[in-house]
Amino acid sequence: MKAAPQAQQRLIDLQELDSSLDRLAHRRRTLPELAEVARLEERLTELRDAIVAAETAVGDLEREQKKAEQDVDQVRTRAERDQRRLDSGMVTAARDLTNLQSEIASLQRRQSDLEEVVLEIMERREEADAQVARLRSEQATAQQELEALAARRDTGFQKIDEEAGTTSAARTAVAKDVPADLLALYEKLRGQHGGVGAAVLHRGSCQGCRLTLNTADLNRIRAAADDEVVRCEECRRILVRTAESGL
Incomplete structure (x- = not known):
C-alpha cells in the first residue's frame, strides 16, 4: 500500500484522537x-x-x-x-x-x-x-x-x-486527510489490536507492541520508499516513520 508521508503522519494524530475517545468511553463506563x-x-x-x-x-x-x-x-x-x-x-x-x-x-x-x-x-x-x-x-x-x-x-x-463531541469533531477533520484505503486498513487493525492500529517507529522500536525491531526488519524499512506503508512484523500494526525512528 502506498500513501504520502504526510498522510501517514496524520494516522498518528488520528490514533491519538481515537485513543482519547476510547479513554473517554472507558471513563463513562466506569x-x-x-x-x-x-x-x-x-x-x-x-x-x-x-x-x-x-x-x-x-x-x-x-x-x-x-x-x-x-x-x-x-x-x-x-x-x-x-x-x-x-x-x-x-x-x-x-x-x-x-x-x-x-x-x-x-x-x-x-x-x-x-x-x-x-x-x-x-x-x-x-x-x-x-x-x-x-x-x-x-x-x-x-x-x-x-x-x-x-x-x-x-x-x-x-x-x-x-469532551467526546469535541474530540469526535477533530477526528472527523483529521480522517479526511487519510486516504480511504489506508483509513480502512487502520480501522481494521484497530479492531484487531485493542484500539491501536498505527504506531510510531521510535529509535528502532514499535510503540504499538513496545518491541525492538531486529536488524533485518530495520534494514527492510530503511530501504522502503517514503510513500510505502510499512508494518511491524511482530504486531502487524502500521508503522509510521519519523525523524526519531532511528533509521
Whole structure:
C-alpha cells in the first residue's frame, strides 16, 4: 500500500484522537457513581419487597386482632347474659345455680385468656408497624441518596460527552486527510489490536507492541520508499516513520 508521508503522519494524530475517545468511553463506563447507583437501585428493590411483606404481615395481624376481639366480645356478652340471669333471681334451683355460676366462671377465664391473646397480637402488630416505619424511612433515605448520585452521574456523563463531541469533531477533520484505503486498513487493525492500529517507529522500536525491531526488519524499512506503508512484523500494526525512528 502506498500513501504520502504526510498522510501517514496524520494516522498518528488520528490514533491519538481515537485513543482519547476510547479513554473517554472507558471513563463513562466506569464512573464511580454507576456502581453506587446500581447498589442503591438493588437496595431499593429489596426494600420495596420487604415493605410489601411487612405491610402484608400488618394486614394479617389486623384481621387476626379483629377476630380475637370478636371472640372476646362474644364471650363477654354471654357472660353478661348469664350474670343477669343469676342476678335476676329467676334461677332458684340449687343445681341450676351451681351450673350457672360454674359457666360464668368458665366464661370469665375464657375471656381472660382471649384478652391475653388480643394483647399479644397487639404487641406483634406494634412491632410490625414499627418495622414498616423503619423500612419506609430507610427507603426514603436511599431514594434521596440515589437521586443525588444520579445527578452526579449525569453531570459526569455530560462533561465526558461534551469532551467526546469535541474530540469526535477533530477526528472527523483529521480522517479526511487519510486516504480511504489506508483509513480502512487502520480501522481494521484497530479492531484487531485493542484500539491501536498505527504506531510510531521510535529509535528502532514499535510503540504499538513496545518491541525492538531486529536488524533485518530495520534494514527492510530503511530501504522502503517514503510513500510505502510499512508494518511491524511482530504486531502487524502500521508503522509510521519519523525523524526519531532511528533509521
